[in-house]
Amino acid sequence: MPLVVLRAGTLAETDTFWQVRTGLLTMEHRSLPRVDPFSWTAHGEPWTLNSWGYNVVVGAAYQLAGLPGVALVCGGIVLATAAVVLVSARRLGSSPLMAAAVLLLTSPVLVPWLSARPQLVDYVAVMVLLLLLVNVVDGRRPWVAVLAVGLVMALWVNLHAAALLGVAIAGLTALLLLTRRTTRGAGRRCLAATAAAAGGALANPYGIGLFTQTASVKDASSDVVVEWQHLDPTSPAQLVMLLIGIAGLVVAVRRRDAVFTSALMVTTLGSLLAIRILPVLVLAAVPVVAAALTGLTSDGRSRRVYRVVVAVSAAVLVSLVALSVPSLGHVGRPDTELYPAAVVTQIPDRCHVFNSYLVGGFVLLERPDVLVSIDSRNDFYGTQRVLAAERLIRGEGDVTAGLAGAGCVLVPPSSGLAQRLTADPTWRLRASEPGGALFVRA
Template sequence: MIGTDDGAEARRKSFIVLLFAVLLAAALGSSAGIFNDGDVSWHLATGQWIIDHRAIPDTDPFSFTWGGKPWVPIEWLAEVVMTGAHRLAGYSGLAALVTAALIALNLLVTVNALRFVPPWAAAAIVVLLDLILIPMMLARPHLLAWALLAFWLSMLLRARERDRAPPLAAALLIVVWVNLHGSFAIALVIAAAFGLEALLTTPDRARALRQWGLFGLACAIGGLVNANGIDGVLHPLTIANLEMLPLIDEWKPSNPRTTPFFFVASAFGALLAWQGRPKLHPVRWLLLALLLGMAMMQMRHQAVFAIAAAMLVPAGCAGLAGRPAGRLLTVVAVSVAAALVLVRAVLPITLPENSANPWKLIAAVPPELRTQPVLNGYSMGGPLILSGIRPYVDGRGDMYGDELVVGYKRITEGNAAELDAAVRRWNIRWAILPPRYPKLIALLDQSPQWRKIHQDNIGAIYVRN
């Protein structure tokens, strides 16, 4: 069994764990690795477009292959927040936003764990959680939604402890969430699971049905209060039916080779849980099993499972004499967190030069080519958009659809017929490609129709003769 610790010494240790969680999140949020994704750039470009036009686009304003066609920007609120941080303090401001979101997540998870388990166990939980999240710690909207998920679970746990549904006003969080990130749909599933648990365990089932039914209705209505209308609600479901999902890394099934942290941390987490002998209602075990299944089927759901497990499993260890740090010490920890966020906003940060941030390579593009149709690397699409160049494709694969993305995949695999068809259809005049497409690069190098005009360690630029 996990040991316990009592009295002032335990509260002191709890405070140390809170500070540790804050410092860990601050260190992770300060890493330049949070910008290692080309999607960061098109999210910033979208936020800039929304602020400049004071409207939310319903058609694509960026690419030449989909320009003017329907687009559902379900993450518009996150993009506006990201752009606001970027305008205030550049990429340091964006790093500060990421740091604040990670600190909020770690604090919520740690404070919740300290209610039920000893400080050392709470520290282990937050470390294992962050290990799982590290590969997904990117300056993108999904990261901002993590703290919302932890807060949502904390609120539901406390509501069940009081044997009541959360207040109807709590459904306002769904209004924010649905405009921030598509994971709001999972929040509704989690709330439904807690409502079912209440119906199965509460003697007064009529009261439980009335309270949780009203709360569920309020959440459903909240989901409809979004800038994209019914499309914003249905969009996460339409994405799940796309054939091209297996071509995108984050939609691929989990496996130890690509995401070893998830499997190692989950194994240690299972061992820690076995030590604590958590007693969870069967509905909660089923919920965790569902989320684990989703995580195994698609890597992008690993974060949801990890956060849910970090919040729910400690609650089943209520007999282990958890020791909260106390209100005053918690306020001190939050104050330290705020100071660290401000420091992060002031200190400069250097972006890594790679295919997600190919700024020197883009600077080498001749002015006369910048307005011409281009065949670009997938991760380079976002930086091209932020540079004012219309890409062939970018990280909005769900918008482009199966035909274009699957065809693009064939092109990158060196399919000459697919390349010729795309060149004729779109009158492609140049290409900017990373080394990760060796077959396509070899095809261009061998073709008399293409000529390389620039190359560095990030990629190469070709023009069509």
């Protein structure tokens, strides 16, 4: 709960804002937008959504309670993820206290990944899928579990298109089980679960186009979005998350747990290719590590280790509580250092705004009457447009040509473009704050 409050206190993810606006638009028209309605640089071009269901959920929350409602709904998804992780740890034989301790000890590296965005759905969906696959393998009403896998995948893919991750986990689980004679019966059941997962994944508005959509998002994001880049071994946080995952994988292999071995193998490989998979890797590792530590601390000689783990996790809990208390006063507030709320209100009506990548989504939520030049839908705009906009914001190239069609400019005050426009008599500075300076054509 303190971790949820800490993350809900400030909205810092630029995707959140345009996703809320898209959800509102979807509910208003009762259909998915097929072309871009938000920009003046790509207006009317085909647009494929990869999280339409999530957009509707946060849009409905916004209608009910504004941005605080959005923050609280996303916090609820985080709580649900924690609950399923703890249930999984119990199924694997962990003691309640050890499961709580491991979850608390890993929470500091998870904090940056728990912002209000559709990736939260992936976290809870993967853990629910693992529980269902455990039932399939153990033979606990397996065909009910197989049906549930298909239903969970259908829900997941319509909330966020990353559901193909679940198909890979189910398929590898079936493959591992089929390689051993004693587990082939469970392997055949997992093959059925894989088929159900694939069928559920195809139950989306774009059908088989999900595969090309996923590939295009990866291609368009790898050069401009940090979380789509390969793992950086020089990053302490990334390295710690990877080591937690590898520790869980080693334990799962030793336990001959096909489900968690598959999940940790898939997410380890995925994390090496794109670091956005790292939090899924850590969450899948927590139940396995907690169960292993429970076994290690079962005898008297290991009670000292047990007490140390509990004491450190208690210290982490106290620290999270202390850090989260101030957030209670501003739940759902956009990060004031990134999003210039007062400046955005000064944008002239129906102006075509040239803006930075980060602020675009905030502008189109707060000022739906204006069109932006770009926002964080990098898979829609493409790498070339995103990089061209960044060069212009640095003040490089032909500024006059780059701003053709724009009546307003909203960029960081320290940017090269802001410096050039300050000295340009054809532009006037209307308002400025740390998050952005607004220039209007004279």
